[in-house]
Amino acid sequence: MRAKFSYHICLLLVTLFLAQVTGHAQTNEQKALEAKRERLQKEIQDINRLLFAEKKEKGNVLDQMESLDKKINVRQQLIRVTNQQSNLLNRQINSNIRNIGKLRADLKLLKEEYGILIQKSYANRSQQSRLMFLLSSENFFQAFKRLQYMKQYTKYRKEQGEQIVTKTSELTTLNRELTDQRKIKDRLIVENQSAKRELMKEMNAQKNLLSSIRQNESKYAAAIQAKKKEARKIDQQIEKLIRNAIAASNKRAGKTSRSDRFILTPEAKILASNFSANKGRLIWPVEKGIKSQGFGVYKDAVYPGIKHQNNGVIISTDQGAKARAVFEGEVIAILAVPGGNKGVQIKHGNYISTYYNLSNLYVKKGDRVAAKEELGEVNTNRSNGKTQLKFYLYKDTTRLNPEDWVYQL
Structure with missing residues (x-):
């Protein structure tokens, strides 16, 4: 029993x-x-x-x-x-x-x-x-x-x-x-x-x-093409400025053989290593917002047959929001696209972060900035009321997906 x-x-x-x-x-x-x-x-x-x-x-x-x-x-x-x-x-x-x-x-x-x-x-x-x-x-x-x-x-x-x-x-x-x-x-x-x-x-x-x-198909098709042309113009200037920065930096180091990669000093190597170690944990380039367009190729919302290439991410935020550095580094360029807005490029060793669509800038070329330091005010589009930051990330001349680097982006 x-x-x-x-x-x-x-x-x-x-x-x-x-x-x-x-x-x-x-x-x-x-x-x-x-x-x-x-x-x-x-x-x-x-x-x-x-x-x-x-x-x-x-x-x-x-x-x-x-x-x-x-x-x-x-x-x-x-x-x-x-x-x-x-x-x-x-x-x-x-x-x-x-x-x-x-x-x-x-x-x-x-x-x-x-x-x-x-x-x-x-x-x-x-x-x-x-x-x-x-x-x-x-x-x-x-x-x-x-x-x-x-x-x-x-x-x-x-x-x-x-x-x-x-x-x-x-x-x-x-x-x-x-x-x-x-x-x-x-x-x-x-x-x-x-x-x-x-x-x-x-x-x-x-x-x-x-x-x-x-x-009004012809009207909107033309608007879509104009939008693609503007995006290409911004991308081309961003990559041109990166190549110019690489050439200038390597020339100062007495190295002119490489045009697609930074020749790093010991200090720059440490900064690049620290930046790389924070992959997936970088802060957002604005304090609050949402990712309204991701990285890579995506279909047009109106004409699915038309493909768009986004080399960064677009983040929508509140009117008056400030762009901020995702990591410490040096301002290596100020973007000024004809007919467009302004942008800031920051070098973190051999990583470059770009913040575009700013109306007012708080930094200038050559400034050293800390993480979370404000770079400028994000522009608000008067025609649609949207306040959007375009954020790009590169390693030398190689495009990176910011969604892999910024925390929960």
């Missing part, structure tokens, strides 16, 4: 241990998904604040299309993450239901076996029965063993009763968790339904804008 009872206790403990390990892993996954969902919700709020706060002038639908495209993409990510949370909760709920069922069955069996123990103890409860059990021993050693057995039996019975109380408490906790999980799932379902309704509104708005653009 005791061996059978111990077997059930062990089985119950193993079941609970596995449930706790699985539950812990799922809890961590749930926390990660919740953090991601909160980030996406904040990003949508920032998009509304930074990209839709100003009323767009008539005819400026290309900017609206890009903003809507960004918002729709983030909204779709939010819906996917919420679905993942809901599915994970389903698995947790089903797992808890199975564990509760198993606990109830095991506890029922344990209580039945414990009842048999109590009945036997009751039948032999009299002092006379215990005394006769001891006196009927064949020798002193057997009497001593029987006395030890009686003590152990009493202790064992007490322990089993305590185990049942403990497991009953754990069963109550599991039931409470199950109730909480169902409430969270219901809330996620409501939020997801709301997100889907908003997504449909945004997609309909995008469809109407697209229809408007199609009616």
